[in-house]
Amino acid sequence: MKVGLTLSGDLISEDGARFAAQIGATDVVVHLTDYARGADVSPYLTGGRVGPIGGDCTGVPLWSYERMADLVGMLRRHGLRPAALENFSPNFWHDVLLDGPEKRAQIEGLKRLVRDAGRAGIPVIGYNFSIAGVWGWLRRPTARGGAFTTVFDIDAIDPSEPIPDGMVWNMRYRGGRASAPPLRVSDAELWDRLTFFLQELVPVAAEAGVTLAAHPDDPPAKTLRGTARLVNDPAKYDRLLAIVDSPANALEFCVGSLAEMPGGDIYATTRHFAGLGKIAYVHFRNVRGKVPRYEETFVDDGDVDMTEIVRILRDAGYDGVLVPDHVPELACPAPWHTGHAYTVGFMRALLDNRDALGPSWSAAKEPQLTAAE
Numbered sequence: 001m002k003v004g005l006t007l008s009g010d011l012i013s014e015d016g017a018r019f020a021a022q023i024g025a026t027d028v029v030v031h032l033t034d035y036a037r038g039a040d041v042s043p044y045l046t047g048g049r050v051g052p053i054g055g056d057c058t059g060v061p062l063w064s065y066e067r068m069a070d071l072v073g074m075l076r077r078h079g080l081r082p083a084a085l086e087n088f089s090p091n092f093w094h095d096v097l098l099d100g101p102e103k104r105a106q107i108e109g110l111k112r113l114v115r116d117a118g119r120a121g122i123p124v125i126g127y128n129f130s131i132a133g134v135w136g137w138l139r140r141p142t143a144r145g146g147a148f149t150t151v152f153d154i155d156a157i158d159p160s161e162p163i164p165d166g167m168v169w170n171m172r173y174r175g176g177r178a179s180a181p182p183l184r185v186s187d188a189e190l191w192d193r194l195t196f197f198l199q200e201l202v203p204v205a206a207e208a209g210v211t212l213a214a215h216p217d218d219p220p221a222k223t224l225r226g227t228a229r230l231v232n233d234p235a236k237y238d239r240l241l242a243i244v245d246s247p248a249n250a251l252e253f254c255v256g257s258l259a260e261m262p263g264g265d266i267y268a269t270t271r272h273f274a275g276l277g278k279i280a281y282v283h284f285r286n287v288r289g290k291v292p293r294y295e296e297t298f299v300d301d302g303d304v305d306m307t308e309i310v311r312i313l314r315d316a317g318y319d320g321v322l323v324p325d326h327v328p329e330l331a332c333p334a335p336w337h338t339g340h341a342y343t344v345g346f347m348r349a350l351l352d353n354r355d356a357l358g359p360s361w362s363a364a365k366e367p368q369l370t371a372a373e
């Protein structure tokens, strides 16, 4: 197992790579989507708005082979390996998600992107097949010591607040039309669209040497903003994997989001999917509570015994990358850097001692993995 770090925005730079190398990360996940483009982040940061923020990706060009190859070259100069590219820009595939008229053209664009990523040396592309995306977050000072963190409380928001026209995945991909009806997407429609996406893209990915890795829903509510959620129960990961049987159809295994799900048991879930060899990489994050109410915590302060997660992955022979996911904000001038350095230090200590961690305790009481609905 390897400890990695995720870089996005201004952190995709020589300074960001240097920081990753200095804290002992060996592998890097990269976000090329600029989620904050054109967005006013202040209402969210001051606690007055449901987040995350809504940026604008209108007209963003498909990431080129040259851009990805330069990125990989820059990481390698710092002794870092590219672990994954995470999340497509919503304007690349809004009609794949929405079953719109540009769906065919957009899936061809994604195929080009996947082939170019493979050629540039990027082994994994993480994606989140979601209409409402990551939404419903409240920023509250409730983590240890009063650190600001992400809280989900279904009673404190309007979970059915419509998605503005021209937006998907919290980003604007075109101007809104005043007369447009609110977006509604059923569970059956969402799974049909995912089936199209996987059947078209997985064979191309396999040929390009790229693994497609699905993130579960964050938050894993039943529905959000009038649209179904895809993987809001651990058993739905099995359903996703069964659509196309290929080593290129795999999981971006988010311990936090999976632990937030009312159905299932995080230890059994980890053992099951690690045992199948289907985990492409791991979001190593802890949480307290479950849907309909939970809060993100420091890695050593939540409901999940993260040491046990490492034991389970070790016993299953998992040899991939673990990266921190969101972390609470430490009260200091560099909350991102300190929060991630703290998490990576914790992860490195666990991995350095993984052979001395002793036997896993959760197998004996393992419940069956069954769908909650």
Ligand SMILES: [Mn+2]
Binding pocket: 215, 218, 254, 256, 257, 283, 325
């Ligand atoms: Mn995650």
